[in-house]
Amino acid sequence: MKELRILLIVVFFALLTYWGVEPFAHSKMHKHVEDKNFAYSDLPTLSKVGDVKRGEALIKGAGACLGCHSIKSKGILAPMDPNAAASSFGVNPPDLSNVGAMLDERFLAEMIKNPVKAMKLEHKFDGKTRFFPMPSFAGAGGDRDQEVADMVAYLKSIASKEITPKEAYTASCGRCHANRYGKWTQIGFVPKTKSNIVTNQDVDLLKFKTKFAEYQSYLAKYMGKLPPDLSIMIRARSEGFMKTFVENPQSQLKGTAMPRVGLTKEGYEKVMSYLEETGDPSKPARESLGIKVIGFFVIFTILALLWKKSLWKDLH
Numbered sequence: 001m002k003e004l005r006i007l008l009i010v011v012f013f014a015l016l017t018y019w020g021v022e023p024f025a026h027s028k029m030h031k032h033v034e035d036k037n038f039a040y041s042d043l044p045t046l047s048k049v050g051d052v053k054r055g056e057a058l059i060k061g062a063g064a065c066l067g068c069h070s071i072k073s074k075g076i077l078a079p080m081d082p083n084a085a086a087s088s089f090g091v092n093p094p095d096l097s098n099v100g101a102m103l104d105e106r107f108l109a110e111m112i113k114n115p116v117k118a119m120k121l122e123h124k125f126d127g128k129t130r131f132f133p134m135p136s137f138a139g140a141g142g143d144r145d146q147e148v149a150d151m152v153a154y155l156k157s158i159a160s161k162e163i164t165p166k167e168a169y170t171a172s173c174g175r176c177h178a179n180r181y182g183k184w185t186q187i188g189f190v191p192k193t194k195s196n197i198v199t200n201q202d203v204d205l206l207k208f209k210t211k212f213a214e215y216q217s218y219l220a221k222y223m224g225k226l227p228p229d230l231s232i233m234i235r236a237r238s239e240g241f242m243k244t245f246v247e248n249p250q251s252q253l254k255g256t257a258m259p260r261v262g263l264t265k266e267g268y269e270k271v272m273s274y275l276e277e278t279g280d281p282s283k284p285a286r287e288s289l290g291i292k293v294i295g296f297f298v299i300f301t302i303l304a305l306l307w308k309k310s311l312w313k314d315l316h
């Protein structure tokens with residue numbers, strides 16, 4: 001009888017922790033955030049239809065975008081190398097070749113009009129004592145909303161239809177997050193070297209590492225801390241966390257310096273498939289092995305059944 005009572009008490013407390021305490025602690029430590037499916041409904045929809053030609057003229061002229069950004073797909077290189085840019089802005093301004101496909105159009109328009117609001121960084125850049133490095137576009141003399149719509153139309157018209165997961169990652173996260181397994185640093189891919197002999201390539205590698213360290217120190221100063229390497233982040237954080245965090249970093253980490261980057265749903269999925277590729281490189285092999293193992297069991301079961309049948313045949 002005594003044992004039974006002890007057992008009941010143990011079972012009671014086990015169930016209490018399982019149903020009561022654990023979910024409660026979980027909800028305190030990871031608050032539940034609903035994703036908005038990358039709708040960006042806090043930003044206004046574009047009220048004007050953009051004109052590609054006028055947009056091109058603005059991006060290349062009065063918009064002054066090329067004073068800081070490259071458009072490599074059009075042969076327009078960055079005006080500064082990543083380190084010079086980071087020493088002035090804290091971070092290397094991203095290439096604009098594919099933002100028209102990767103980023104939501106409402107986000108893009110707001111990014112041009114009021115980047116601090118688009119990125120949800122009002123707590124960090126008050127516009128009085130601390131200024132965001134990218135200026136708000138004040139207008140080129142005409143209707144500002146029309147001009148913004150024109151620039152968005154141009155950026156959309158030049159964006160590639162086939163963006164690889166790697167390009168999606170480097171363009172939207174890569175200026176802040178390294179990815180060691182993918183050999184990505186914030187200033188580019190690590191140059192290859194021959195490992196066992198000393199060559200000029202090693203000199204290049206050392207130069208690269210020096211630049212990389214220097215870039216990271218500018219970035220850490222701008223962000224308040226060095227953004228974490230993302231190579232295995234996908235294993236540390238749930239899918240729900242990643243989605244809501246990338247969609248709106250403030251929803252999960254109030255006051256964080258990471259900006260909202262404005263990815264579309266497709267853009268986000270591309271970034272995630274790159275993180276899966278680098279963070280769990282054996283996944284495809286594992287999955288194909290799984291199918292082979294199941295196939296083996298199916299064949300084995302059929303053979304075993306046939307064998308059993310042939311054994312019993314003579315006994316009946």
Ligand code: HEC
Pocket residue numbers: 059063064065066067068069089091092093094096099103108111112133134135137151171172259260261262
């Ligand atoms: C004085 C430099 C400067 C100018 C001029 C400038 N930008 Fe930027 N831009 C930046 C910097 C720096 C960032 C990155 C800021 C960050 O991530 O904290 C940025 C970020 C962006 C992003 C964000 C991409 C993302 O991943 O979310 C877009 C889009 C963009 N700029 C477009 C433009 C366009 C279009 C123009 C012209 C109308 C322009 N920029 C003018 C410096 C500039």
Ligand code: HEC
Pocket residue numbers: 091172173174175176177223225226227228230233237242245246253255256257258259261263271
């Ligand atoms: C302008 C710089 C910047 C960009 C661009 C950026 N991040 Fe971040 N990210 C940060 C910083 C800074 C932190 C550290 C945040 C903190 O601890 O407050 C961070 C943290 C993170 C974290 C860890 C959150 C945690 O739980 O600690 C993840 C995951 C992440 N970023 C994913 C991304 C992805 C995916 C992208 C691209 C779609 C991206 N970031 C783009 C600056 C950036």
